[in-house]
Amino acid sequence: MQQATDEPSFIRQHWLMFSLMVLAVVTFLIGRYSNIDMLNAFKGQKRTWDEVNQQLTAENEQQKKTISLLETEVKIKNQAIAELQKSLDSLTQEKSTLKADLVFYENLLSHKDTINKLRVFDIEIEEQGELVFIKMVLAQKLQKADLTEGTLVMKLTGITEQTGTVIDLVEQYKLDNDYAFKYFEIKKYTISLPKGFNPTTLLVELHGKNKRQKVVSEQFQWSELLSRSQTDLVDEPSANAN
Template identity: 35%
Template sequence: MAIKIPQYIIREAPTEQSFVRRYWLLITLLVLIPISFVGGLMMGNGLLSDWVGSANSLQNLNQQLENENQQLLSRNSLLDTEAKVKQQAILELQESYNTLLVQNSELQSEVNFFQNLLVSNNNAKGLRIFDIDWTQINPGQYILTLTLAQKLQKAQPIEGDLKLIVKGQLQTGEQTAAKEVVVNEKFAFKYYQMIRQTFNFEEGFYPLEVLVELTTDEKKPRSLSQTYQWLEIAENH
């Protein structure tokens, strides 16, 4: 009887992978996700802090610029006010200067008047017509100024009647006729007197000459008359 030799088959036992090897990807993801989240959160907080800091810096800069702008506006307003005040002051000074010039001219005219009055007084013997002048106010309207005087030494009050006769021509259409405008006044003075009379000539009247007649009311009446050419009166002044 033959002896059977047992036959054995040697097989390699299957090796089982460890848990870590089997699930390393999952474990890696589970580890990386929190780390990434924490890192992202920390980075986000850093970026947020930087953004907040930048925003605060920009806000502070904006506030500073607004303050500087307000200061500039206030300064410009002050400079504008100063310019207006200076301009008004210059205008007022100019007006005051012009007023002083006019006053100086008037004072000079008065000084000249009194100087001429004193100079002409040396040859004066009594009542006289010292000066005559006219000024046009409006078309056809004139102011005639007559200055009467007498000898200043031992002068006594004097009074009388004054007659002003303006002779001229009145043109109506193609016709021209002679016309007189007569004004009666009173005078009374000791050294001198200025008499102003307004004339309102009708349209078409052209004055040519002025006749001045003076008559005193003294015990011994005295009359004085003198004729002046209208245009020569203006030329002499």
């Protein structure tokens, strides 16, 4: 009986194992709840990030719309400015044209007493690059005049590589050379001279439809016409006054 009393109890023999088991269970429970808390914290943080991301996305879209509206507004303003500038340029050009018209008609009327027969009243040329613009005013008696009709001939004399050359402008460039007017008519032509050709004189002939009518022949120095046009270029209206 003394031997049974001296033997250690079952719990005393296995207390370490029980302690470890209890510690493991406690550790498991603590870890589990800690993981749950951490998971909940992550979920809460994710919701916060999602909300912030949605807010930033919404703000970004709103900013894009605002930028688009501002860009559209700038385009509209630029177009409006361009249209206004275009209108201003048009008005300026119209004013210049009206002023030129006034000068032309005043000049024409100031010669009404000296214009008593068919003639080349005025001729101007303008060179722009390879193009040459010719403007010719034909006139006759400005008081109680009858309709005059006919065709004109234009021949340009010049030098090409030290050789004299004559170009029939009407034939070369298929120009409209008919005229029919009562008081005056403005003829306008655009041509391009051959390379290396240096013009010197322009001959204009007016052949009346009535064969009994005398041919009007006038010759102009090209350099003088060009010089006069460069210093006093006037753009008269392209119209007939019948």
